[in-house]
Amino acid sequence: MTRTFYIETWGCQMNDLDSQRLAGSLKLRGYRRVDDESQANLILLNTCSIRDKAEHKVFSRLGALRELKRRNDVQIGVCGCVAQQEGETILERAPWVDFVMGPGNVGYIEDVLSGRTRVATNFPEDRRYDFLSVDRPSATKALITIIEGCNKNCTFCIVPTTRGREISRPFHDVLAEVRAAVESGRSEIELLGQTVNAYICPTSGRDFGTLLSAVADIHGVARLRFMTSHPAVVNDNMIAAMRDHSNISRYLHLPVQSGSSRVLRRMKRLYTREKYLEIIDRIRTAIPEIHFSTDVIVGFPGESENDFLETLDLIEQIRYGSLFAFKYSPRPGTPSLKIGPPVQEAIADERLSRLFALHERIKRERLESYRGRVLPVLVEGPSRHDPSMLSGRTDDNWVVNFVGDLATPLGSMLGVRIDQAQHHTLRGEAM
Ligand code: SAM
Numbered sequence: 001m002t003r004t005f006y007i008e009t010w011g012c013q014m015n016d017l018d019s020q021r022l023a024g025s026l027k028l029r030g031y032r033r034v035d036d037e038s039q040a041n042l043i044l045l046n047t048c049s050i051r052d053k054a055e056h057k058v059f060s061r062l063g064a065l066r067e068l069k070r071r072n073d074v075q076i077g078v079c080g081c082v083a084q085q086e087g088e089t090i091l092e093r094a095p096w097v098d099f100v101m102g103p104g105n106v107g108y109i110e111d112v113l114s115g116r117t118r119v120a121t122n123f124p125e126d127r128r129y130d131f132l133s134v135d136r137p138s139a140t141k142a143l144i145t146i147i148e149g150c151n152k153n154c155t156f157c158i159v160p161t162t163r164g165r166e167i168s169r170p171f172h173d174v175l176a177e178v179r180a181a182v183e184s185g186r187s188e189i190e191l192l193g194q195t196v197n198a199y200i201c202p203t204s205g206r207d208f209g210t211l212l213s214a215v216a217d218i219h220g221v222a223r224l225r226f227m228t229s230h231p232a233v234v235n236d237n238m239i240a241a242m243r244d245h246s247n248i249s250r251y252l253h254l255p256v257q258s259g260s261s262r263v264l265r266r267m268k269r270l271y272t273r274e275k276y277l278e279i280i281d282r283i284r285t286a287i288p289e290i291h292f293s294t295d296v297i298v299g300f301p302g303e304s305e306n307d308f309l310e311t312l313d314l315i316e317q318i319r320y321g322s323l324f325a326f327k328y329s330p331r332p333g334t335p336s337l338k339i340g341p342p343v344q345e346a347i348a349d350e351r352l353s354r355l356f357a358l359h360e361r362i363k364r365e366r367l368e369s370y371r372g373r374v375l376p377v378l379v380e381g382p383s384r385h386d387p388s389m390l391s392g393r394t395d396d397n398w399v400v401n402f403v404g405d406l407a408t409p410l411g412s413m414l415g416v417r418i419d420q421a422q423h424h425t426l427r428g429e430a431m
Contacts, residue, residue: 003030003031004039005042005043006037007022007023007033007043008037008046009046010047011046011048011050012048014194015046016143017145018106019044019046020134020135021107022046022106023135024133024134025133026042026109027133029110029113033135037065038072040074041073042076043068045061045076045077048082049082049162062096076096076098077098077100078097079100081102081103081162084162087100087102088100099120100119100121101121102121102122102123103162103164104123104127105124123164123165129173131180136184138186139410140186140187140380140381140411141190142177142188143192144191144192146193146199147193148164148166148194151198152198152270154267155267155268155335166195166198167202168202170203171204171214174191175218178218185411187221188224188378189223189224191212191227192226194228195230195233196226208235209237209241210237213245216248222247223247223378224245224249225248225249225251228255229254230270231256231276231279234254234282242283242287242290249397250397251291251397252290252291253293254293255295256294257269258296258300258307258310258311259273259310260303260308266339280318293320293321294320294322294323295325296311297326298326298348299327299328300328300342301328301339302343312355312358315355319365319366325359327345327348327349327352367398367421367426371418371420374415375395375418375428376394376413376416377415378392379404379414380392380393383401390406392414392416399426400426400427402416402427403430408430415431416429
């Protein structure tokens with residue numbers, strides 16, 4: 001009888017891709033995916049621990065699966081960052097779990113399925129990566145990891161613990177995977193890494209800018225994005241690659257975390273407010289139409305009202321199109337725990353609301369500025385909210401829902417006249 005699997009994925013695109021890799025290798029082993037956990041012979045929870053009390057969420061989910069384990073022939077595996085963070089403790093607290101597997105072991109699922117290993121939380125030197133078996137849910141887009149782990153050691157961040165030291169994939173492996181994705185009809189490519197622009201080919205030393213250019217030059221790559229860049233590693237080669245290739249999205253997610261140099265120093269972000277503004281300036285000079293997006297942490301230990309006002313001021317100066325803001329969340333074992341207690345909850349909440357209010361206004365003004373313009377839009381499929389319309393993205397990564405011919409092939413580039421700015425998206429009509 002065919003064995004079945006169910007995967008639940010929390011967190012970032014890295015976790016999405018890890019789940020696609022796990023699903024692909026399970027299918028190669030003859031498993032079939034099911035959407036109902038009670039029908040599965042294998043349940044994988046692919047977890048995230050970047051913020052909040054992620055481990056509590058996982059244990060409460062495991063509590064709910066305990067009864068299922070009693071009734072069914074099912075293996076339960078905890079994967080992802082909570083698996084890496086908690087390791088053996090998961091088996092002690094939830095003995096009905098069969099195995100725990102961290103992000104470094106995604107290529108080695110056989111070891112845990114066979115029962116050979118119950119706790120796989122090492123980071124093998126050879127991160128086996130079978131790109132031909134990735135089970136990609138989209139017919140037009142492909143996520144492609146180019147670098148795993150992170151060496152930056154920001155004081156608030158759990159990533160170096162959960163994803164290990166940086167390790168870049170060989171240049172030609174990445175290009176081969178992009179070519180294979182394009183040949184299978186996926187013309188939108190997104191390169192992934194916790195610090196994607198720290199990429200450096202382990203054999204040739206080629207850097208991120210060189211890789212970006214080489215990927216953009218591959219015939220059939222209609223649009224190229226990448227995530228997440230660290231401001232301290234932006235260099236001229238990367239900016240030139242973006243400037244010189246029209247198929248590289250005019251969009252850059254560049255997490256600032258705080259607008260105060262004092263806080264940035266305590267976060268160990270490796271840049272000051274002035275340096276960050278200078279990088280933004282350099283990029284804007286080369287690519288004036290660029291859409292910047294960012295991450296901000298409010299309530300970092302010791303953040304004063306003045307520090308926070310500097311963050312608001314920086315947001316006003318840069319006028320980010322998109323912004324993701326989080327309340328500081330103390331993470332186990334991170335150096336920020338020694339810096340001091342977080343800012344009081346009520347104060348952090350209030351700061352977060354002021355920050356969102358400011359950004360709402362800026363975003364609205366930016367979206368309004370597109371009204372009446374005709375923009376090239378890459379068609380992604382029917383609109384999620386209204387299937388009588390199409391949906392796609394502009395060069396600078398805004399989602400556009402528009403009236404158009406529903407028979408338009410996915411991946412086509414259309415001129416769309418923008419009629420309306422909505423909350424997070426644009427609305428228009430194909431010309
Ligand atoms: N590697 C990227 C970087 O360094 O910018 C992104 C890492 S993380 C997946 C995404 C965002 O989560 C971070 O940019 C940061 O704003 C936020 N984050 C990370 N750790 C956090 C923490 N302890 N508390 C609150 N937010 C956090």
